[in-house]
Amino acid sequence: MKLLIVEDDADFAAALARAMTKRGAEVALAHDADEARDEGERFAPSHAVVDLKLPGESGLKVVEQLAARSPAPAIVVLTGYASIATAVEAVRLGARHYLAKPANADEILAALMRDQPDAALEVSPEPLSVARLEWEHIQKVLNEHDGNISATARALKMHRRTLQRKLDKRPPKAD
Structure with missing residues:
Protein backbone atom coordinates (compact mmCIF):
# COMPACT_ATOMS: atom_id res chain seq x y z
CA MET A 1 0.00 0.00 0.00
CA ARG A 114 -13.14 -1.63 2.92
CA ASP A 115 -14.21 -1.48 -0.69
CA GLN A 116 -17.92 -1.94 -0.10
CA PRO A 117 -20.39 -0.14 2.16
CA ASP A 118 -21.09 -1.96 5.41
CA ALA A 119 -24.80 -2.48 6.03
CA ALA A 120 -23.95 -3.97 9.44
CA LEU A 121 -22.78 -0.62 10.83
CA GLU A 122 -24.91 0.45 13.77
CA VAL A 123 -27.41 3.28 13.43
CA SER A 124 -27.90 5.42 16.51
CA PRO A 125 -31.37 4.99 18.04
CA GLU A 126 -31.26 8.59 19.35
CA PRO A 127 -32.24 11.57 17.17
CA LEU A 128 -29.76 14.41 16.65
CA SER A 129 -29.80 17.22 19.23
CA VAL A 130 -31.07 20.66 18.24
CA ALA A 131 -27.51 22.02 18.45
CA ARG A 132 -26.27 19.26 16.13
CA LEU A 133 -29.13 19.86 13.69
CA GLU A 134 -28.21 23.56 13.60
CA TRP A 135 -24.56 22.66 12.94
CA GLU A 136 -25.57 20.28 10.12
CA HIS A 137 -27.81 22.91 8.52
CA ILE A 138 -25.05 25.54 8.68
CA GLN A 139 -22.59 23.10 7.10
CA LYS A 140 -25.08 22.29 4.32
CA VAL A 141 -25.66 25.97 3.50
CA LEU A 142 -21.92 26.71 3.76
CA ASN A 143 -21.24 23.89 1.30
CA GLU A 144 -23.92 25.22 -1.07
CA HIS A 145 -22.10 28.59 -1.05
CA ASP A 146 -18.66 27.02 -1.68
CA GLY A 147 -17.38 27.95 1.78
CA ASN A 148 -18.17 31.66 1.39
CA ILE A 149 -18.93 32.89 4.94
CA SER A 150 -20.60 36.15 3.88
CA ALA A 151 -22.92 34.47 1.35
CA THR A 152 -23.77 31.76 3.89
CA ALA A 153 -24.56 34.35 6.57
CA ARG A 154 -26.88 36.18 4.16
CA ALA A 155 -28.62 32.93 3.21
CA LEU A 156 -29.09 32.04 6.90
CA LYS A 157 -30.18 35.62 7.73
CA MET A 158 -27.44 35.70 10.35
CA HIS A 159 -24.74 38.25 11.11
CA ARG A 160 -21.42 37.19 9.59
CA ARG A 161 -19.54 37.44 12.91
CA THR A 162 -22.17 35.30 14.64
CA LEU A 163 -21.73 32.67 11.94
CA GLN A 164 -17.95 32.80 12.27
CA ARG A 165 -18.21 32.27 16.03
CA LYS A 166 -20.44 29.24 15.48
CA LEU A 167 -18.02 27.82 12.91
CA ASP A 168 -14.99 28.35 15.17
CA LYS A 169 -16.50 26.05 17.79
CA ARG A 170 -16.26 22.30 17.63
CA PRO A 171 -19.40 20.64 16.28
CA PRO A 172 -21.84 19.42 18.94
CA LYS A 173 -21.95 15.69 19.62
CA ALA A 174 -24.19 13.79 17.19
CA ASP A 175 -26.36 12.38 19.99
Whole structure:
Protein backbone atom coordinates (compact mmCIF):
# COMPACT_ATOMS: atom_id res chain seq x y z
CA MET A 1 0.00 0.00 0.00
CA LYS A 2 1.31 3.45 -0.96
CA LEU A 3 -0.43 5.83 1.48
CA LEU A 4 -0.56 9.61 1.14
CA ILE A 5 -1.45 11.36 4.42
CA VAL A 6 -2.70 14.92 3.95
CA GLU A 7 -2.91 16.47 7.43
CA ASP A 8 -1.98 19.96 8.66
CA ASP A 9 -1.33 18.80 12.24
CA ALA A 10 2.32 17.75 11.88
CA ASP A 11 2.39 15.74 15.14
CA PHE A 12 -0.75 13.76 14.28
CA ALA A 13 0.50 13.21 10.71
CA ALA A 14 3.85 11.91 11.96
CA ALA A 15 2.20 9.58 14.49
CA LEU A 16 -0.21 8.24 11.86
CA ALA A 17 2.65 7.79 9.40
CA ARG A 18 4.62 5.75 11.96
CA ALA A 19 1.58 3.61 12.77
CA MET A 20 0.84 2.94 9.09
CA THR A 21 4.48 2.18 8.33
CA LYS A 22 4.42 -0.43 11.13
CA ARG A 23 1.37 -1.92 9.39
CA GLY A 24 3.30 -2.30 6.14
CA ALA A 25 2.42 0.88 4.24
CA GLU A 26 4.84 3.05 2.30
CA VAL A 27 3.91 6.57 3.45
CA ALA A 28 4.23 10.10 2.06
CA LEU A 29 3.09 13.23 3.92
CA ALA A 30 1.57 16.51 2.79
CA HIS A 31 0.45 19.35 5.05
CA ASP A 32 -1.66 21.42 2.64
CA ALA A 33 -3.43 21.16 -0.72
CA ASP A 34 -0.40 22.29 -2.77
CA GLU A 35 1.88 19.69 -1.16
CA ALA A 36 -0.85 17.07 -1.67
CA ARG A 37 -0.99 17.87 -5.39
CA ASP A 38 2.80 17.60 -5.69
CA GLU A 39 3.01 14.38 -3.65
CA GLY A 40 0.09 12.89 -5.59
CA GLU A 41 2.06 13.36 -8.82
CA ARG A 42 5.42 12.24 -7.42
CA PHE A 43 4.29 9.41 -5.14
CA ALA A 44 1.26 8.02 -7.07
CA PRO A 45 -0.57 6.74 -3.95
CA SER A 46 -2.86 3.72 -3.95
CA HIS A 47 -4.57 5.04 -0.79
CA ALA A 48 -4.96 8.46 0.86
CA VAL A 49 -6.12 9.90 4.17
CA VAL A 50 -7.18 13.52 3.74
CA ASP A 51 -7.99 15.98 6.54
CA LEU A 52 -11.03 18.09 5.68
CA LYS A 53 -9.77 21.35 7.19
CA LEU A 54 -6.45 22.35 5.63
CA PRO A 55 -4.75 25.73 5.44
CA GLY A 56 -5.79 27.43 2.21
CA GLU A 57 -7.90 25.11 0.09
CA SER A 58 -10.36 22.64 1.61
CA GLY A 59 -9.53 18.96 1.85
CA LEU A 60 -12.52 18.42 -0.47
CA LYS A 61 -10.45 19.98 -3.30
CA VAL A 62 -7.68 17.48 -2.54
CA VAL A 63 -10.20 14.62 -2.62
CA GLU A 64 -11.48 15.80 -5.99
CA GLN A 65 -7.96 16.06 -7.45
CA LEU A 66 -6.83 12.68 -6.11
CA ALA A 67 -10.04 10.98 -7.29
CA ALA A 68 -9.40 12.33 -10.81
CA ARG A 69 -6.10 10.40 -11.02
CA SER A 70 -5.94 7.14 -12.91
CA PRO A 71 -6.01 4.82 -11.14
CA ALA A 72 -7.79 6.71 -8.38
CA PRO A 73 -6.55 5.97 -4.86
CA ALA A 74 -8.90 4.76 -2.13
CA ILE A 75 -9.56 7.92 -0.13
CA VAL A 76 -10.70 8.33 3.47
CA VAL A 77 -11.58 11.81 4.72
CA LEU A 78 -10.67 12.37 8.36
CA THR A 79 -11.97 15.41 10.22
CA GLY A 80 -12.62 16.94 13.59
CA TYR A 81 -15.41 19.01 11.99
CA ALA A 82 -17.72 16.24 10.84
CA SER A 83 -21.06 17.08 9.25
CA ILE A 84 -23.50 15.21 7.06
CA ALA A 85 -23.14 17.81 4.28
CA THR A 86 -19.36 17.48 4.06
CA ALA A 87 -19.55 13.68 4.34
CA VAL A 88 -21.97 13.51 1.41
CA GLU A 89 -19.86 15.94 -0.61
CA ALA A 90 -16.64 14.03 0.14
CA VAL A 91 -18.17 10.75 -1.05
CA ARG A 92 -19.66 12.46 -4.10
CA LEU A 93 -16.20 13.80 -4.99
CA GLY A 94 -14.60 10.37 -4.71
CA ALA A 95 -13.84 9.55 -1.08
CA ARG A 96 -14.47 5.96 -0.09
CA HIS A 97 -15.21 6.72 3.56
CA TYR A 98 -15.46 9.61 6.01
CA LEU A 99 -14.27 9.33 9.62
CA ALA A 100 -14.65 11.78 12.49
CA LYS A 101 -11.64 12.43 14.72
CA PRO A 102 -10.49 10.99 16.95
CA ALA A 103 -9.90 7.83 14.93
CA ASN A 104 -7.05 5.44 15.59
CA ALA A 105 -4.77 3.83 13.01
CA ASP A 106 -6.70 0.55 13.02
CA GLU A 107 -10.01 2.33 12.31
CA ILE A 108 -8.40 4.34 9.51
CA LEU A 109 -6.79 1.24 8.02
CA ALA A 110 -10.10 -0.66 8.16
CA ALA A 111 -11.83 2.21 6.35
CA LEU A 112 -9.09 2.31 3.71
CA MET A 113 -9.34 -1.43 3.10
CA ARG A 114 -13.14 -1.63 2.92
CA ASP A 115 -14.21 -1.48 -0.69
CA GLN A 116 -17.92 -1.94 -0.10
CA PRO A 117 -20.39 -0.14 2.16
CA ASP A 118 -21.09 -1.96 5.41
CA ALA A 119 -24.80 -2.48 6.03
CA ALA A 120 -23.95 -3.97 9.44
CA LEU A 121 -22.78 -0.62 10.83
CA GLU A 122 -24.91 0.45 13.77
CA VAL A 123 -27.41 3.28 13.43
CA SER A 124 -27.90 5.42 16.51
CA PRO A 125 -31.37 4.99 18.04
CA GLU A 126 -31.26 8.59 19.35
CA PRO A 127 -32.24 11.57 17.17
CA LEU A 128 -29.76 14.41 16.65
CA SER A 129 -29.80 17.22 19.23
CA VAL A 130 -31.07 20.66 18.24
CA ALA A 131 -27.51 22.02 18.45
CA ARG A 132 -26.27 19.26 16.13
CA LEU A 133 -29.13 19.86 13.69
CA GLU A 134 -28.21 23.56 13.60
CA TRP A 135 -24.56 22.66 12.94
CA GLU A 136 -25.57 20.28 10.12
CA HIS A 137 -27.81 22.91 8.52
CA ILE A 138 -25.05 25.54 8.68
CA GLN A 139 -22.59 23.10 7.10
CA LYS A 140 -25.08 22.29 4.32
CA VAL A 141 -25.66 25.97 3.50
CA LEU A 142 -21.92 26.71 3.76
CA ASN A 143 -21.24 23.89 1.30
CA GLU A 144 -23.92 25.22 -1.07
CA HIS A 145 -22.10 28.59 -1.05
CA ASP A 146 -18.66 27.02 -1.68
CA GLY A 147 -17.38 27.95 1.78
CA ASN A 148 -18.17 31.66 1.39
CA ILE A 149 -18.93 32.89 4.94
CA SER A 150 -20.60 36.15 3.88
CA ALA A 151 -22.92 34.47 1.35
CA THR A 152 -23.77 31.76 3.89
CA ALA A 153 -24.56 34.35 6.57
CA ARG A 154 -26.88 36.18 4.16
CA ALA A 155 -28.62 32.93 3.21
CA LEU A 156 -29.09 32.04 6.90
CA LYS A 157 -30.18 35.62 7.73
CA MET A 158 -27.44 35.70 10.35
CA HIS A 159 -24.74 38.25 11.11
CA ARG A 160 -21.42 37.19 9.59
CA ARG A 161 -19.54 37.44 12.91
CA THR A 162 -22.17 35.30 14.64
CA LEU A 163 -21.73 32.67 11.94
CA GLN A 164 -17.95 32.80 12.27
CA ARG A 165 -18.21 32.27 16.03
CA LYS A 166 -20.44 29.24 15.48
CA LEU A 167 -18.02 27.82 12.91
CA ASP A 168 -14.99 28.35 15.17
CA LYS A 169 -16.50 26.05 17.79
CA ARG A 170 -16.26 22.30 17.63
CA PRO A 171 -19.40 20.64 16.28
CA PRO A 172 -21.84 19.42 18.94
CA LYS A 173 -21.95 15.69 19.62
CA ALA A 174 -24.19 13.79 17.19
CA ASP A 175 -26.36 12.38 19.99
